[in-house]
Amino acid sequence: MKVAVFSAKRYDRELLAAANAEAGHELVFFDDLLETSTVALTAGCGAVCVFVNDRVDAAVLAALAGGGTGLVALRCTGFNNVDLKAAAAQSIKVVRVTEYSPYSVAEHAVALILALSRKIHRAYNRTRDGNFELDGLLGADLHGRTVGIIGTGKIGLVFARIMAGFGCQLIGYDKIPNSDFEVMGGRYEQLSNLAARSDIVSLHCPLTPETHYLVNASALALAKPGAILINTSRGGLVDTEAVIAALKSGQLGALGIDVYEQETDLFFQDLSSTIIPDDLIQRLVSFPNVIVTGHQAFFTREAIGKICETTISSISAYAEGGPLVHEVHASFKSLPYRSADFSWCENGGDVELLREACVGTGPIAQERPLSATLLRSSRRTGATLEVRRSSASLEVLSTEHQAPSTSYKGPVLRPGYEVLPRHAKRGVQQPSASC
Numbered sequence: 001m002k003v004a005v006f007s008a009k010r011y012d013r014e015l016l017a018a019a020n021a022e023a024g025h026e027l028v029f030f031d032d033l034l035e036t037s038t039v040a041l042t043a044g045c046g047a048v049c050v051f052v053n054d055r056v057d058a059a060v061l062a063a064l065a066g067g068g069t070g071l072v073a074l075r076c077t078g079f080n081n082v083d084l085k086a087a088a089a090q091s092i093k094v095v096r097v098t099e100y101s102p103y104s105v106a107e108h109a110v111a112l113i114l115a116l117s118r119k120i121h122r123a124y125n126r127t128r129d130g131n132f133e134l135d136g137l138l139g140a141d142l143h144g145r146t147v148g149i150i151g152t153g154k155i156g157l158v159f160a161r162i163m164a165g166f167g168c169q170l171i172g173y174d175k176i177p178n179s180d181f182e183v184m185g186g187r188y189e190q191l192s193n194l195a196a197r198s199d200i201v202s203l204h205c206p207l208t209p210e211t212h213y214l215v216n217a218s219a220l221a222l223a224k225p226g227a228i229l230i231n232t233s234r235g236g237l238v239d240t241e242a243v244i245a246a247l248k249s250g251q252l253g254a255l256g257i258d259v260y261e262q263e264t265d266l267f268f269q270d271l272s273s274t275i276i277p278d279d280l281i282q283r284l285v286s287f288p289n290v291i292v293t294g295h296q297a298f299f300t301r302e303a304i305g306k307i308c309e310t311t312i313s314s315i316s317a318y319a320e321g322g323p324l325v326h327e328v329h330a331s332f333k334s335l336p337y338r339s340a341d342f343s344w345c346e347n348g349g350d351v352e353l354l355r356e357a358c359v360g361t362g363p364i365a366q367e368r369p370l371s372a373t374l375l376r377s378s379r380r381t382g383a384t385l386e387v388r389r390s391s392a393s394l395e396v397l398s399t400e401h402q403a404p405s406t407s408y409k410g411p412v413l414r415p416g417y418e419v420l421p422r423h424a425k426r427g428v429q430q431p432s433a434s435c
């Protein structure tokens, strides 16, 4: 299949081409973003492959459909840049990379903390200039510090585990508490308590209307004076102007960000020879206690390898008319949710979605046949299925006659869901994450 690959950097070209070696799709690479002015480049392509900042809106989708393109393959987890309803209306399928290394982002957050707290960025510049003075480089031990983690999903949990290894106290805040976090010694608190008690706050929740500007002037006023704020999640979680004010007053001790609310016009480009009109980012990078990286947290060999592999396998599945296990449906809504219907699960692809609905997006392949068996049996007997989660197990129960007839225990990634399917209805909500 001929595939137009947009926002294609050198590494995208190399690694997608390598992942495509066996499948043999015809990949046509473009540096440009996919948007209305570039959509004509997709002529003759059965699929387009896009990244976080491509603008796959209704107009682009209409043009794609008109040109015979039937698949949008996202090289990322998030799908906030795709108008899913318009895609469905145009009968265009959308696939994403359901998951890849959560270690990449968690480890990047830790790298920012270490660099800021030990002033590595400043020492690096000094020693290159022959300055071996220590004045101004006084750091602080991480051991014994309190770390507040907002969002204890896949990345938040990995981050928590690393920080526990440093001997930090862990405080968490999440709409859906995860007992794995408590097992490693973490404690859930209200957001205000987390802010007041944490020496370091790291954001690992998705951007939703509810979390937009979660870190604003009032939250910063509650923070422990001199705290470090880390955001590797989404720029819109943080009110940048409020953060700049807090840095200027000293209320915020340091800031490490990999994401920025206006990043679309800046990141993934070399603007070093241009005048950057964005005053906020310019002010941020001028602080000695701020480190900005350009959305690189996901950028490890392991993560990119997995992204390319999954993308090519989705394109192959589409070309062969097979089930699209990483399809994003227009009816998907973002977390949090605690219950969902899944009695519509009919085939392998849908059972894969059931797996996501039940356990987040972890690699728990063994649940697939189990779920299928249970679903078949429940359809036959009309029984209700119930999925219960605890810290160490996922239990799938058939609750016919009020008594469990089948159960399964296995590893789980994210406890907290109860799934009680009663009416056939398509529309399981799934975690929304983004690259």
Ligand code: NAD
Pocket: 077, 102, 105, 150, 151, 152, 153, 154, 155, 156, 173, 174, 175, 176, 204, 205, 206, 207, 208, 210, 211, 232, 233, 234, 258, 259, 295, 296, 297, 298, 299, 335, 336, 360, 431, 432, 433, 434, 435
């Ligand atoms: P996840 O879905 O596994 O975890 C997100 C957690 O946030 C869940 O536990 C969820 O319950 C919680 N949450 C949702 N709404 C909340 C709210 N209102 N308040 C508190 N907690 C809430 O996602 P993940 O894979 O851990 O990814 C987390 C985020 O990391 C993504 O949403 C994405 O924005 C970001 N990310 C960034 C990069 C990067 O390169 N910088 C790469 C991948 C992901």
